[in-house]
Amino acid sequence: MAKLxxxxxxxxxxxxxxxxxxxxxxxxxxxQPASTNDLARELNxxxxxxxxxxxxxxxxxxxxxxxQKHQGVxxxxxxxxxxxxxxxxxxxxxxxxxxxxxxxxxxxxxxxERLEHVISEDFENRIAAALGHPLRDPHGELIPTADLTMxxxxxIPLSALRKDQSGKILCVKAPDSGLLRHLTQLGLTPNTFxxxxxxxxxxxxxxxxxxxxxxxxxxxxxxxILIEGK
Amino acid sequence: MAKLxxxxxxxxxxxxxxxxxxxxxxxxxxxQPASTNDLARELNxxxxxxxxxxxxxxxxxxxxxxxQKHQGVxxxxxxxxxxxxxxxxxxxxxxxxxxxxxxxxxxxxxxxERLEHVISEDFENRIAAALGHPLRDPHGELIPTADLTMxxxxxIPLSALRKDQSGKILCVKAPDSGLLRHLTQLGLTPNTFxxxxxxxxxxxxxxxxxxxxxxxxxxxxxxxILIEGK
DNA sequence: AAAATAATTTAGTCATGGCTAAATTATTAG
DNA sequence: CTAATAATTTAGCCATGACTAAATTATTTT
Numbered sequence: 001m002a003k004l005x006x007x008x009x010x011x012x013x014x015x016x017x018x019x020x021x022x023x024x025x026x027x028x029x030x031x032q033p034a035s036t037n038d039l040a041r042e043l044n045x046x047x048x049x050x051x052x053x054x055x056x057x058x059x060x061x062x063x064x065x066x067x068q069k070h071q072g073v074x075x076x077x078x079x080x081x082x083x084x085x086x087x088x089x090x091x092x093x094x095x096x097x098x099x100x101x102x103x104x105x106x107x108x109x110x111x112x113e114r115l116e117h118v119i120s121e122d123f124e125n126r127i128a129a130a131l132g133h134p135l136r137d138p139h140g141e142l143i144p145t146a147d148l149t150m151x152x153x154x155x156i157p158l159s160a161l162r163k164d165q166s167g168k169i170l171c172v173k174a175p176d177s178g179l180l181r182h183l184t185q186l187g188l189t190p191n192t193f194x195x196x197x198x199x200x201x202x203x204x205x206x207x208x209x210x211x212x213x214x215x216x217x218x219x220x221x222x223x224x225i226l227i228e229g230k
Numbered sequence: 231m232a233k234l235x236x237x238x239x240x241x242x243x244x245x246x247x248x249x250x251x252x253x254x255x256x257x258x259x260x261x262q263p264a265s266t267n268d269l270a271r272e273l274n275x276x277x278x279x280x281x282x283x284x285x286x287x288x289x290x291x292x293x294x295x296x297x298q299k300h301q302g303v304x305x306x307x308x309x310x311x312x313x314x315x316x317x318x319x320x321x322x323x324x325x326x327x328x329x330x331x332x333x334x335x336x337x338x339x340x341x342x343e344r345l346e347h348v349i350s351e352d353f354e355n356r357i358a359a360a361l362g363h364p365l366r367d368p369h370g371e372l373i374p375t376a377d378l379t380m381x382x383x384x385x386i387p388l389s390a391l392r393k394d395q396s397g398k399i400l401c402v403k404a405p406d407s408g409l410l411r412h413l414t415q416l417g418l419t420p421n422t423f424x425x426x427x428x429x430x431x432x433x434x435x436x437x438x439x440x441x442x443x444x445x446x447x448x449x450x451x452x453x454x455i456l457i458e459g460k
Numbered sequence: 461a462a463a464a465t466a467a468t469t470t471a472g473t474c475a476t477g478g479c480t481a482a483a484t485t486a487t488t489a490g
Numbered sequence: 491c492t493a494a495t496a497a498t499t500t501a502g503c504c505a506t507g508a509c510t511a512a513a514t515t516a517t518t519t520t
Contacts, residue, residue, distance in 0.1 A: 053508095070516070
């Protein structure tokens, strides 16, 4: 009898579509449309394939992306919601794998990348609850809330700090796991206290003290480390 | 540099192939080849599709199934190994979801059904270790070992017991979750003590005492409940 | 502004894994 | 043993999502 009342759940976007939407979200966080080439690079796919998929996403009802030839692509509200769903899955999974299976935060990404596409809403709810509805994942990235909106980011980049200012590291946005491990070595991990002991106005290098050790960090690093806002 | 040394990991069988191999394993546990129709029913796919996939699996090098037209299909050693890998994933996942996320053993199946295809060896090892390398899953089914062999089953069906015999329930093989919940209601769950207080030689019904309650069970149920062997 | 280069799109192909309809082979009933 | 039925296979089609090669459009350089 329950059979007869089953909601005809709308089919979930395919794994490929989810990947496209997630990457488009990330590439458009700067406010600029994402280019075909950039997407192709991020997705490990040829540009021609990107064009094809984008055209398909733009033709869906409702459209998931806004697209004009040669103008790059952005997410529609529907597309953004779908992207945030995937990102929420990913970040909750990373948090959960680190907490319950002893993964380190720099090796958990790939696993989450595969799991994010197949977990149920029920599963998502259970791990969110088990983790106490965390605000950030192990990297410090904000986790989209259950209503599929991204919380306001109140962090500022470490590069904005000057001599004698200090704060707590919230987030480390490292593009590859090599750098991630390096920064972990230096003690530059989320929830660590950091203090700026010197600032060079010429190259914007910061001298920082973390866990009683001192390091000089260039803009390439300090711009990727986020500190709690004042 | 690590790049240059990356093992060219053989591509994992597709999700579809994994599903086929798992079902063939289950359907051939009785020693008989699996028929096209039975497989189609189990996989929610048309018989013609099964024929196509089986032919493909038989043509792989090494072959994953042994197949002769109209004769049904069995697993080759390579196919059996691949099937046991998926079954190990499934059963470890079920065990783990029940233990760590409070799933009940009758609602965990579908989730594991999707996750089993995407977890890494590393993940498998971590949950196996975290669970203390369990012998059976929450249903009581044997979990294939890390070397991908199925442990010897030392259980016997409840239907083999007679008046005044007793034992511990190891496994409940219920074909659908409705029956599963019903049996749970009756207290017929793995690791519970059960005592046969009467036996009817005519219809093979057993009168059993479980958790201070008494029930009369038909062969349709008693043959699906496994008890620790003597 | 024209030429060279880079980015993007189109057109056409392929593999995967479903499907239907029709043909074939097995099995069962009479 | 033959006819009816059931099971299985073949043939041909479709959607998805990749690919290459060629064409087109944008952007830089000179």
